Amino acid sequence: MRSPRTWELEQNDRRIVFAAGTEATMFAESRPFRVSEHRLPAWKAVLPIGGHAELLQPGQRMVAAPGLIVPPQLSHAYAATSPYVALFIDSWLLPSGPGPTRLEAGEVRRLLAALDAAGSEGPGTHVDLAAGYTELRAVAGHPAPLDPRVAHAVHMCTLCDPDIPVASIADEVRLSAPRLRALVRQEVGIPLARLRRWGRLRTAIADLPTGAVALAAAAAGFADQAHLTRTARDFIGRTPASLRPSGSA
Template sequence: MIRSPRAWALEQNDRRIVFASGPEATMFAETRPFRVAQHRLPAWKAVLPIGGHAELLQPGQPMVTAPGLMVPPQLAHTCAATSPYIALFIDSWLLPYRSAPIRLDAGEVRRLLAALGTTDSDGAGTCADLTAGYSELQALTGRPRPLDPRVAHAIHLCTSRDPDMPITSIAHEVGLSSPRLRALVREDVGIALARLRRWGRLRTAIADLPDSTAALAAATAGFADQAHLIRTAQDFLGRTPASLRR
């Protein structure tokens, strides 16, 4: 179940995050066209322009353009939207594996925006209903296969419940050796457990950025320092934490 602990609103002339992350999904909005540098995100990304279109470029590949896009995890790419847009990040195991981006037509984008609570042409909304949005996404991609319960518990421990818990301790709690746990996570999710932990910390930091400095958000989320947060944001999102603040 995707949960949305706080309401969001897309404000005029505001270029940054307006929604705080939950355990399995993060959503934020841009109120103007925006482009991000090359990155690899360890989660699914839905780019939902409001009135424009999305552009995606992989190294050595022709540009992909569509009213909206769903980008699979770990795909190295640059991305842009030609209008205000909503970006929705969904943990990789919540949708079936794909190796290539999925083009969304205008009707699919409108349905997703409506499910997420976006009602106006400028993107103004009331409360993000990520559960409805997830149902719409599953209608487009199908249902994922269930995770091994040990993998699911390990991911919950290292990304949500106790992000500082050593992987050896996590492995012990789920009854596996550390190498076996790492291998099982890669087999089930396709992403290293350490990388998933960094993604969990980045989501926590993003949630704090509207009301905090980057240095304090980094410390609260468990990053070694602000530079570590900056490197992770650039690696995973193709942008700096400063671009996510007011």
């Protein structure tokens, strides 16, 4: 994401808010929602407002709690039984963990308050992502520092310019491209190409209210609208069209 972006859309009884910054990306919705099985290359905190979160992993029993923290690359489906906030944190910004973490109601309230989203209406575009990340880190812990070469690579590919060639980044940190890819996977646990797609997806979602989905896909570097849709289903369990008011193309 080249710069922090926010948007808010309302239609009938549905209100959705998106915000993206350096520390976190947020999506909030004013009604319950369920998403299909997916595998996100980032941490996700599901924070229902008054209800609870449900998570289902293939072949396992459903996990239900007032809130949930889901680690990167975990294949799962989830639902929120009330309006909710979903907070996405890049994988290297929290310490690694083996599975989902249940949040108590008090922890969810503190996280929502830090985001300035404690009211029944949920957050607006003034949401404080930095404070939300700080509170989430107080719950989940502090991550280990990244190798500076890896930190530079993931920053460039996910927040600055997803189109920059890996070879160019490797040259900047005085590594070969294969060695840089291997080092990123070793330290972050996720292939650099997958992290790059995550950066493109965030950019595309940020542009959704300004025009057609196909235009958002092209601007973010996807081959076409179908490529964006496949990536969205894979990473967040829903299509770009489900993030827009009905009737939008």
